[in-house]
Amino acid sequence: MRLDLSKTYRLPVSKNDNFNAWIEITTHCNIRCPGCYRGCDRPEHRGLHKTLHEIRQEILELQRLRNPSMVSISGGEALLHPDLEAIVSFVKGLGLAPVLFTNGLLLDDRRLARLRATGLVAVVVRVDTLQEQHQGKTESDLSAHRETLAALAARHDVFLVLTSCIDRSNLDQIPSLLRWGRVNAHQVGQHLLILKRGLVLEPSDPLEPEGMVFVTELVETLEREDADLRFSTWLGSDRSAQDAKWLQAMRLVAGGVELGWTDSRFMEAVQSLSHWFTGRYVGLKPRKEQRLSLPTAILISVVFRCFRGMVAKWLANPSLWFGRAHLQAITIVAPPHFVDGRRDLCDGCPDAILHQGALVPSCALAEIERYGHPYEIG
DSSP states (O other), X not given: OOOOXXXXXXXXXXXXBOSEEEEEOBOOOSOOOTTOTTOTXXXXXXXXXXXXXXXXXXXXHHHHHHOOSEEEEESSXXXXXXXXXHHXXXXXXXXXXXXXXXXXXXXXXXXXXHHHHTTOOEEEEEOOTTSGGGTTOOTGGGHHXXXXXXXXXXXXXXXXXXXXXXXXXXXXXHHHHXXXXXXXXXXXXXXXXXXXXXXXXXXXXXXXXXXXXXXXXXXXXXXXXXXXXXXXXXXXXXXXXXXXXXXXXXXXXXXXXXXXXXXXXXXXXXXXXXXXHXXXXXXXXXXXXXXXXXXXXXXXXXXXXXXXXHHHHHHTOGGGTTSOEEEEEEEEEOOOOEXXXXXXXXXXXXXXXXXXXXXXXXXXHHHHHHHSSSOBOO
């Protein structure tokens, strides 16, 4: 693994100054994916919708505590909540970016058009072979489904993030997914690669999920496919100074051609300027802000060296001169493992959720509800 965290930009987010506010509006779900971090796959699971009043109060408290620029609306399956459009409208009315997390089974033109009209900025859709409905398939088998979702999001000018959960069964297929993403960078704004996480809620539960993959293994798999891959941003662990819990790389793609990868200085400038001018760090931006013309890229290259090679490659392809290039993020999220018997959680967790008035990591909420804290060994 060639990753050197000293040469990447550490996101400066904290518990009280973070780009994201995470809410879970329902625990109802229409599928039961193995290893669900909310436990929706377990026989004893019972779904519950939060009331609109509860959700509004939670959003207001998160806005006060977190200083977010976006609100992640999740579940369960958020599309099952009867007041989803009112929730999106409320978030938009606060001047924040509403982002919907969904498995996509209930998403269609009519529903997305209504959500877009109420202010939806982005949709994060999980599609992978670990899902209940896709077991037995390969990641390549799901390309047509991903293309349908990409076209749907593009028709309504919604930023699309495709989430894939990864374990050893599909690890070697992820490079083909990113090749597909390069060709479709004009419609897909981000690939969110989440390493399969495990819960310990019963004595019979394993401490780590079967087929678990570590960040280093995924990075090495991706680097074997793309030697130019450059991770520019990271977020650390609260238990280990050397481990990255979030890693992000950002590439510029024009006409399916990968022009290059941004560096840490560019990503630092994006976040610093956002915080300087708006008082907030940036999470997801509207689709139009992810597109660059060649003249714009040339201007950026005057300040940022990483764009100079991109511009040279762009200029070497005359057929691409009058089109637009698109920034596409590749983000890796590692689940909490164990360090000295305790869960290692994200330092400045972007996905912290309110629980009994306190901010706790959403990925550990089920264990916190069971034990009063994330599960500990010994």
